[in-house]
Every structure is written in C-alpha cells, then in structure tokens.
Amino acid sequence: MGSGEPAARRGRPRSEAVRGAVLSAAADLALEGGSAAATVDAIAKRAEVSRTTIYKWWPSAAAIVLEGLLDSVRDSITRPPGSTSVEAVTHHVSALNSILADPAVGPLLRNVIAASPSDPAIERALLDQWITPRRAAVAVTLREAVQSGELPADVAVEVAVDALVSPPYYRLMFGMAPLDEDAVIRLVQTVWQGCRAT
Incomplete structure (x- = not known):
C-alpha cells in the first residue's frame, strides 16, 4: 500500500456513497491480492x-x-453492562481475538501493520486509533479491579495488558491458527491468577 500525495481535506464534506465505495474497493483489493494490490490507482479504478x-x-x-x-x-471495546471484572477482561480479549481471526478483517490489519513502518501517518493512526484504545480498555478494567480489591495494589497493569492482548496479534502476524473460545478463557484465567499472586 504505497503512500501518495498529501491530502487536502478541505471543502465540502465527503459523500458517504463515495466513501463507502472507496473503503469497499480498498478492502476487496487488499483481500484479493495483499498490500501490493491495494494501490491508490487500483482503488480509484x-x-x-x-x-x-x-x-x-x-x-x-x-x-x-x-x-x-x-x-x-x-464498538468492540465497550464493556458489557453489569459485567464483572473478569467477564469484562474476557470480553475485551475475546473481541480482539475474534476481530483478528475474522478472514475479512485479520489479513487487512496485517497488511496495514506491515505498511506502517514506511508510512508515519499510518503508524501514528494505528497506534492512536487502534492499539492505544484497545489497551486502555483492558487497563481501565484491571485498575478498577485493583481499586475494588479484586487484585492487589502492586499489579503491573501494563505487563498484564501485554500478556492478555499479545497472543492474538502473535498468531495473526505469524499465520498461526487463532485462539479458540476455550483458549481465550484459559488465557484470561491464567493472567488473572498470576496478577492475584503478585
């Protein structure tokens, strides 16, 4: 996915019909032929x-x-109403895993990640709009569990977040089979128990 000319981004708002057509074309091309196929010229055509x-x-x-x-x-990082801390963490990890395991989404994200080192704007957007909000959702839940006494005060929250969210990305980037539902539950239980033992 090559970089191109800087966008002007002024004037009238985007037509939603045009936006939808462009997003759909980009997704189809990236799925069909990988990052090399989703060029601006091909998307425009x-x-x-x-x-x-x-x-x-x-x-x-x-x-x-x-x-x-x-x-x-x-909407996938919204905590389910009335959920316990463990249920909320499981929801966040399960939602991430499902997104990355989706054959219509995972390969696209892998292509964007691969393109990000050569495109600072995409690298920043990936961090600000994708990675950081998802990490924050898990971190907030863990900190609330600390405040409520479910987890000890000395839990290394950022380390726990890494342990929870890294496996789905690891499997995506290396072409491994995604975690199944039982594996997600065991992952959360293992990390949660480790946090309680600190």
Missing part, C-alpha cells in the same frame, strides 16, 4: 472515482484500509 478525490481525503491506500477497519470494529 474499482471505486470509479478519481485519484484527486481519493487524495483529497486520504494520504495513502493504507489509510483507507485502516479507516474501513476502524469503522467495522469501533
């Missing part, structure tokens, strides 16, 4: 819009794919 239209609103093809990903999973 498939969405039947001009390169100028694309560059007006997005800085690169990877930015388009990332926006589509964020749209599709934006």
Whole structure:
C-alpha cells in the first residue's frame, strides 16, 4: 500500500456513497491480492472515482484500509453492562481475538501493520486509533479491579495488558491458527491468577 500525495481535506464534506465505495474497493483489493494490490490507482479504478478525490481525503491506500477497519470494529471495546471484572477482561480479549481471526478483517490489519513502518501517518493512526484504545480498555478494567480489591495494589497493569492482548496479534502476524473460545478463557484465567499472586 504505497503512500501518495498529501491530502487536502478541505471543502465540502465527503459523500458517504463515495466513501463507502472507496473503503469497499480498498478492502476487496487488499483481500484479493495483499498490500501490493491495494494501490491508490487500483482503488480509484474499482471505486470509479478519481485519484484527486481519493487524495483529497486520504494520504495513502493504507489509510483507507485502516479507516474501513476502524469503522467495522469501533464498538468492540465497550464493556458489557453489569459485567464483572473478569467477564469484562474476557470480553475485551475475546473481541480482539475474534476481530483478528475474522478472514475479512485479520489479513487487512496485517497488511496495514506491515505498511506502517514506511508510512508515519499510518503508524501514528494505528497506534492512536487502534492499539492505544484497545489497551486502555483492558487497563481501565484491571485498575478498577485493583481499586475494588479484586487484585492487589502492586499489579503491573501494563505487563498484564501485554500478556492478555499479545497472543492474538502473535498468531495473526505469524499465520498461526487463532485462539479458540476455550483458549481465550484459559488465557484470561491464567493472567488473572498470576496478577492475584503478585
């Protein structure tokens, strides 16, 4: 997914129909042919819009794919109402695992991650809009468990977050089979018990 000209991003708001066509075209191309196939030229051709239209609103093809990903999973970090701390952590890890295991989403995210080192804007967006909010959701739950006395005060929250969210990414990036539901539950229980033992 190559970078391109800087986006102007001014004037009238984007047409939702155009936006939808562009996001859909980018997702289809990336799934069909990987990151090399999802170029701005190819996206423009498939969405039947001009390169100028694309560059007006997005800085690169990877930015388009990332926006589509964020749209599709934006509500997945919301804590279920009335859930216990363990249930909330399990929800967050299970939701992340399901997203990464989805054959229509996981490969797209893997392509965006691969493109991010050569595209600072995508690297920053990936961190700010994808990684950080998901880590924060788990961290907040763990800190609330500390405040309620469910976990000891000296729990290394960031380390626990790493232990909880890393396995789904590890499996995605190395092409391994995703965790199943039972494995997610065992992962959360193992980390939770480790936190309680500190």
